[in-house]
Amino acid sequence: MARRINPYLVLVLAILLPGAGHVAIGEAPRGLVFAFFAMFFAVLTYSTTTPDQSFVARHAGGLFIWAISIPDAYRRARVAYALSKPKAGNNR
Numbered sequence: 001m002a003r004r005i006n007p008y009l010v011l012v013l014a015i016l017l018p019g020a021g022h023v024a025i026g027e028a029p030r031g032l033v034f035a036f037f038a039m040f041f042a043v044l045t046y047s048t049t050t051p052d053q054s055f056v057a058r059h060a061g062g063l064f065i066w067a068i069s070i071p072d073a074y075r076r077a078r079v080a081y082a083l084s085k086p087k088a089g090n091n092r
């Protein structure tokens with residue numbers, strides 16, 4: 001079984017860019033979907049709010065999807081990392 005990337009590195013990548021954590025763990029389609037929908041909802045909320053709203057309010061949809069992708073990428077990386085480690089007492 002291939003060695004998996006450290007879940008904390010995946011967490012940092014997911015915080016830096018939506019979908020990057022998923023791409024790093026080999027789930028590129030899922031990561032690209034997160035990146036697409038983050039951009040889509042950021043544009044959607046930007047176009048439906050008024051200019052007097054704050055930056056966060058104008059991009060809330062995209063930021064929400066980004067925030068959802070962070071724990072998802074970390075959880076998937078942590079599970080894959082745990083499954084790739086040999087179990088104690090199994091010397092095969």
